[in-house]
Amino acid sequence: MAKKKLNIALIGTKFMGKTHSNGLRQVSKFFDLPTEPVMKVLCGRDPGDTKAAAAQMGWEEHSANWKEVIARDDIDIVDIATPGDLHKPMAIAAAKAGKHVICEKPLANTAKESEAMLAAVKKAGVKHMCGFSYRFAPAVATIKKMIRAGELGEIFHFRAAYQQDWIVDPEFPLVWRLQKKHAGSGALGDIGAHILDMCHNLVGPISEVSAATQTFIKKRKIPDSRTGMHRSNRASKKAKMGTVTVDDAAIVLARFKGRNTLATFEATRFAPGRRNHHTFEINGSKGSVVWDLEDMNYFQYFNRADPDQAQGFRRVNATDPGHPYADAWWPPAHSIGYEHLFTHEFYDFIRELNRKTVSYPTFEDGLQCNRVLDAVEKSARSKKWEKV
C-alpha cells in the first residue's frame, strides 16, 4: 500500500537550498517514514537559475514566485532557506495558508520578528521547526541523552566556539552575509546562533549575558553578484567599496536562571585554519564531554567513575550501532557526512508530524535564540550584563 504523500515547497536555491534538497531526497531512502515526502516545488529569485537548480537537485517544479507557491492547495510543508530578512514574511504567509513551516536559523533577524512568526504558526496550529541542524549529529544526540540521563551530573561549565576563516582576507567582498539589512548580524547570528542553541539544547535557557563584538575589517569591495562562502571569492578590480555593517566576531559570557553553570562563547570568521570549527566542552560533576564539528562523528567522554589507573577522555565514534540515527547508515566507523544533519532533521520532522510533542527545535527555540542574540548586541553596546 502506497504511503500518503507530503508535498514540499522549498524556498532557497543556494547553500541551504542544496542541503535541504539533498536531505529531502535521501531521507526516505534510509529511514522508514509514515508518509512519503515529495520534492514538489523549488522557489528562487531568478527564474533561470531556479529552473536549473530544480532539475539538478530533483524537484518536480520550480517557481520564482514564492507567494503563489505558498498559496497552492497541494503544498503541505513550506521550507524556508533564504537570507534572514525574508524569513518573517514567508513564514507568516505559510502559516496563514495552513502549511507546516520549516525555517532556517536564525529564525529571524530580531526577537521581535521571531515572536510574530511564532504567534503565526501557533495561531494556525501548524507544525514548525527551526533549522538548528547540529542538534541532529548522532554524537550530539548521544550527548543529549547522556545529560538527560544524569550521566554528566550537575553541569559546571559550557564552553563553545564556532570559528571560521572565510573572510579573513581584506579582498573578500561585501556579500549579503556582511550586511545588516539582510543578515541581521554577522558571525553572531550566523554561527553564534548555532552555539547558543547548542547550549539551550544541552544545558538550558540562558538568562543573562555579557558580550563584546568586533568588526575587524570595516570596508570591503561590493561584489557584482551573489556569491558563496569560499575564502577565495573576489569582487572585480574596479568594484566600489561598501561598509561592513555586521560584526566579524562576538565573545559572550552567560549565566542561567536557577543553576550555577558558567558559559563562554566565541563566534568568529577571523580564525585562520578554522574552516568550520564548531566545538563545545561540557564539564559536569560526573564527567565531561567534548565535540568538534570538524570531526563530527566523534565525541570525547571523560567518566569520573572510571578506574583510577585508566582515566582519560575516550574518543567515541557515534556511527557505532546504538547511537541515534546510526542504525540507518553503514557499518560502524563508515562515516556519514555533514549533509545528513539535514536528512536527520527531515526524518524527525516528518516522523513526528502527527505527534503532540516533538523532539526537534521549534520556533520557540528559534525565538529563545533570537532573544539571546538581542541581549548579546545590547550588552555589547551597554558594556553591562543584560537579561535575556
Next chain:
Amino acid sequence: MAKKKLNIALIGTKFMGKTHSNGLRQVSKFFDLPTEPVMKVLCGRDPGDTKAAAAQMGWEEHSANWKEVIARDDIDIVDIATPGDLHKPMAIAAAKAGKHVICEKPLANTAKESEAMLAAVKKAGVKHMCGFSYRFAPAVATIKKMIRAGELGEIFHFRAAYQQDWIVDPEFPLVWRLQKKHAGSGALGDIGAHILDMCHNLVGPISEVSAATQTFIKKRKIPDSRTGMHRSNRASKKAKMGTVTVDDAAIVLARFKGRNTLATFEATRFAPGRRNHHTFEINGSKGSVVWDLEDMNYFQYFNRADPDQAQGFRRVNATDPGHPYADAWWPPAHSIGYEHLFTHEFYDFIRELNRKTVSYPTFEDGLQCNRVLDAVEKSARSKKWEKV
C-alpha cells in the same frame, strides 16, 4: 536537450548493494555527467527481499534472475556487488553480452579467475572497473597527485594496516565472509585487498612478499540466515558449530621491482576498538603522508622543506576547495561521508566511458591485486618470500 541515458543493472542488495545504489542515485545530483545514469534493475537472490530493496533504494525494476537481466538489450552497465565466488560467471556473462562491467573487490577469489574475467572484458572491448573504493577519497586522490608530482621524492616506506573488530567475539557466527568457498579468504581478501591495492595505486606493483596468516577462532556457530557485519550478531542458541575456513588476520612484508621501497601490511578482524581502521603512512625523501579512513577527509603531510622552526605534520582537510572531487560538495570542512567514495567511483567511470585511457582501477588492477593475494597465501604456506 536531454542527456543520453545509461541503463544500469546492479547485482547485490546487501551492504555493497546499498552503497552502489546510493552512489548511483547521488552522482548526477552533484557532478556534471555526459550521460544520465538510470537505476534500471536491481538483481538479488530472494525475490521478495529484492523487490523491497529496489523500492527502498530507488530502482525501476527488480529481478531474481541475473542471467536474464544481463541478456537484456537495454542494459548498458552491469555492476556486480556479490560474494566473490559469483564475480567470475557474472562478469564473463556481462562481457559476452557486450555490457560494461563494474565489479566489487577482490575482483575474484583467485588470480586465475581474475585472468579469465580480464580476458573476457578485453575480448568484448567493454569498459571495466574494479571497486577499490578508497582510491576515491579526496585525501587519497590528493596524495596520489602529490606523489605523481614528485612532492614526496623517492619512496622509502609504505606501511598500511586495515584493522576491524567485528568478529572478535567467539559468539559471532560463521557468516559467508568466514567461508573460503564464498569469500576466497578472510581478512586478507576482504580488507587486505584494499591496502594492497592502495599500495599499487600510490607506489607501484609489488613484486614479492613474505607473509603469515592466522585463524584465531577456528570453530563458530552456523547462523540461520545471511547476516551483516555488526559485532553483536549472534546465531541461535541451538546452532551447530562449523569450521572457519579463512584467515582472521594476515601480515605481509613486500618489495618492489626496480625500487628499494620496503612495505609492511596488516589486515585483521581482531583489533578491538578498530572499527574500520584503514591507515597508511608513506615516507619519502622529501616528506611523509599519513591517512586514516576513520578520519577520511583528512591527511597528514610532513614537508622536509618547511622552515626549521616550523616543521611538523600538518593536518590537511581535503574537503577544502582544490582537492579532487571537493568542489562538488559543501563549503570547506563540511565533511563528506564514506558513501561518497562510491559516488566518486561512478562519476569517474561514467565520465570516462568514451575515453581511451581511464583513471580508475580496472580489472587489470583487480588481477594484479589477486596475484599478490595468491602470493601471500603461498608464502604463508611455504614460509619463504614468494614472487608475485
Next chain:
Amino acid sequence: MAKKKLNIALIGTKFMGKTHSNGLRQVSKFFDLPTEPVMKVLCGRDPGDTKAAAAQMGWEEHSANWKEVIARDDIDIVDIATPGDLHKPMAIAAAKAGKHVICEKPLANTAKESEAMLAAVKKAGVKHMCGFSYRFAPAVATIKKMIRAGELGEIFHFRAAYQQDWIVDPEFPLVWRLQKKHAGSGALGDIGAHILDMCHNLVGPISEVSAATQTFIKKRKIPDSRTGMHRSNRASKKAKMGTVTVDDAAIVLARFKGRNTLATFEATRFAPGRRNHHTFEINGSKGSVVWDLEDMNYFQYFNRADPDQAQGFRRVNATDPGHPYADAWWPPAHSIGYEHLFTHEFYDFIRELNRKTVSYPTFEDGLQCNRVLDAVEKSARSKKWEKV
C-alpha cells in the same frame, strides 16, 4: 678558573619548593652560566620537615626563620615559594636587605601589595622576577618569537583556558588554596593568573574586563594538616566544616588599548578529566597557533601562506633544534618535562643578572597581572566592564 658563586635562599618546601630546588640543582648541569648558583639555605615553617626536605633536595643548610636568613650577608638571591599572603613581607624584607628577589605568582594577593613590592625592589635596585613559569616552555618561547617577528600578523583573538579537576569531589577538604586569607582568590589567582600573564606575554596589556566567578561547593571539611593538590585527598571523618572563601572558577572577556583584539579566559578547578589543561589559541591575520600544557613540547601552527592544497595546522615539536632552550637538552623529540620550565627560568634570571634589560617576567609583570585580577573581581561584583 672557578666561577663566582651565587648563594640562594629558598623559602617554601612544598610543591613550588620542590620545583625550584630541582631547577636550581639542574640549571648549571645543562646551561652555561656566568656564575655558579649554590643551593645555600632552604627555609620552611616546620624545622623537622625543612631539615628533611633540605637533605632530600640538596640544600646545604636549612632554617625555620626566614627573617634571619634574609639578613645573612652571604645570601645573594631570595626565592619566595610560599602562599600568596606571605609574598609581600618576604619580598620587601629581601629587597631591603639588598637581595635579588624571585617570587612565585601571583606576585601578591592584591595589586596594592604588588605595588609595594615593586616599589621596594626598585628602590633597592635589585633584580626581580615573578614566576610565570609557562613563559619558559620552548613552544611558548617560539610562539613569542613568531609573534614578535610578525609571523601571525595582526592578532584578532586570544582564547585561553586553564582547567583542572582536583577539587571536583565535595569530599576534598578545605586546603589553604581555598581560603581567601592565604590564597587571595581561588582558581582565578592560582591558574587564572597564568593565562592572563600568557596574554600579556604574547599579546600585550589587557585594558578592561568583564567577568563572572563562581564557587560551586561552598562548604568543605577542614583538614588536619597542610595537604597537597591530589584529587583523592580527604579530611578525617570527624572533621568540622568550613566555608570556601574563594572562587572555584572564573570566566573573563577582555579588551586591549589600541588594538581590536578580543580575548576570552576560563580558569576552573571543576573540569573533570582536565588534570592540568592550560591551553591557548591565537588567531592572527597571517595564521594561528595553539598550545596545550598537557602536550607541552608541541604547538600547532597554521600558516595562511601555505599552498592551497596543503593547508592545515601543523604539529611542531619545540624540542627540535633551533627552538629556544632546546639545544641544551636531548636529540629531537626526546621530550623534556614540566620541571624544566623552572630550569629555564633560573637560566634566564642568572644569565641576565648583570644586564640592564631582562627577558623574563618581573615584578612589573606581576603587578600588571594583579591589576587585571583585581579588575576581574571588581567586574564580577559590578556586573559591568571594568578598566584595569
Next chain:
Amino acid sequence: MAKKKLNIALIGTKFMGKTHSNGLRQVSKFFDLPTEPVMKVLCGRDPGDTKAAAAQMGWEEHSANWKEVIARDDIDIVDIATPGDLHKPMAIAAAKAGKHVICEKPLANTAKESEAMLAAVKKAGVKHMCGFSYRFAPAVATIKKMIRAGELGEIFHFRAAYQQDWIVDPEFPLVWRLQKKHAGSGALGDIGAHILDMCHNLVGPISEVSAATQTFIKKRKIPDSRTGMHRSNRASKKAKMGTVTVDDAAIVLARFKGRNTLATFEATRFAPGRRNHHTFEINGSKGSVVWDLEDMNYFQYFNRADPDQAQGFRRVNATDPGHPYADAWWPPAHSIGYEHLFTHEFYDFIRELNRKTVSYPTFEDGLQCNRVLDAVEKSARSKKWEKV
C-alpha cells in the same frame, strides 16, 4: 644515620653518558633508595673532553683508562654507555672484577658476544642490567601490569615501529652508528632492538622471524670527528666518501612459540617528520592499547567491556597517581621528560640490588634480543623464516 654509599663508574660521555649521569644525579632526589649512589668516576676516550664532561655533569673523578677504573676496589657498579663493539670487553672485565654491571642496548653486536657477557656476570654472581630504557616509562609499566593482570586477554597482535629521520639527507656524514664494525647494525640494532625488547617485555619471547633490510644511501662523506644525531650534521666539503655498512631500515614479521600472536616491526631512520617515533599497538581479546614515545606520558586504552554507547580509545595520562613511578614526581599531568626513563632504571636497579629476583631487563633479556637481531639478519639474507 647515613646510608651506605654505592660508588659508580660510568664509561661513555656522549648522548648516553649524559642521560646516565642525569639519571644518577636525580634518582636519590626523587626516590627513596636503600643505598646512596655516588657519581665516582666518569671514563671517556679523550682526557680533556672527559674532564670537562665530568665537571659539567657532576662526577667526582674522571679517567681515560677504563681498565684501571674497573680494577679499583672502591667501585661497586660499572655502567657501560659506549658503542656496541666495546660492550663485551668492558662488561666481562667488570664482572671479573666483581662489579655489578649496567650495559646499554643492544647488549652486544652479536648474540655470541652477549652469551659471553651473560656467562661472565653469572659466573661472577654480580647483578646485571641491559638498558632497555623504554620499559621504564610509567605508561609502559602500566600496560605491562594490565597485561599481566589479564586485562587485555589473549594477545592477537603486536605491532611496533621505531621511526627516525636524522639521516634522510644524503649529506649527513658516515658517523660511527653507520659502521658495522662499531655499531653491529644500523636502525635494526639501535632502534629495532628497542621495539623487539618491548615485545619481549609485554608479550613474550619471539621464536621465529621473516625480515628484510635496506640501505637506501650506500655512500656518505667521512666526518672529521665524532658527531651527534642531529639531522643537520655535515662533514667538511672536502671529506672523502665511505661505505655505509649497516642497514638504514628493517621490517620484520614475527611469531611466538605456544601462542597464535602475530607481530610486525619496522625500524627506520628514513621517515621524514618522525623524529623519535617509537610506537606500539597491542590487540587482545579484551581490549587494545597504543603507546607512542613522542607522547610518552600517555597511552590509549580500549576496553571491550565499556558500555556500547561509550566505547572508544581513552587517552590515559600515566603521570596520574597510582601509575608506576608517578608518585615520585609532580601533580597529575605535570609531565615528566624522556630523561627520567633512566632515573627510573637506576631506581629499580639500586632498589633491587640485594634481591634474588629482579624486575628490570637483565643480560638475559639483552641476549634474547641479540638472538632475534641475529635471526633477523639471517632471514634478510636467506629470504626465509628463521628460528631465533
